[in-house]
Amino acid sequence: MTLANMRQQNVRSLSITCGALGCHHQAVLDISDYVDDVAVPAFGPRMVCTVCGAIGADARPNWNERAPANLFGSHGRA
Numbered sequence: 245m246t247l248a249n250m251r252q253q254n255v256r257s258l259s260i261t262c263g264a265l266g267c268h269h270q271a272v273l274d275i276s277d278y279v280d281d282v283a284v285p286a287f288g289p290r291m292v293c294t295v296c297g298a299i300g301a302d303a304r305p306n307w308n309e310r311a312p313a314n315l316f317g318s319h320g321r322a
Contacts, residue, residue: 248280250305258284259306260291264298272306 250256256276262269271294273287284303291301 245284245305246280247275247278247282247284250275250284251280253305253310255305255307255309257306257309258287258303259308260287261302261304262291262293262296262298263301264293264296267293267296267298269293269295273303 256274258273258275260271260273275282284305287301287303289300291303292299293301
């Protein structure tokens with residue numbers, strides 16, 4: 245998947261997870277400044293964890309951006 249594919253689906257950030265044993269730090273990366281033809285997996289090997297310093301991570305589209313605005317129906321009440 246490329247950043248263009250993500251943008252077509254209204255996703256504008258990546259979910260990054262550190263793969264170091266025992267760390268699993270998570271972060272969200274805004275991809276607005278990157279060109280459309282960059283592949284999502286290309287980000288993973290370049291990531292440096294800000295917690296443990298490990299190089300390399302899992303990079304995926306941040307699908308949470310597409311969550312429904314109102315999870316409780318049209319009235320907004322539980």
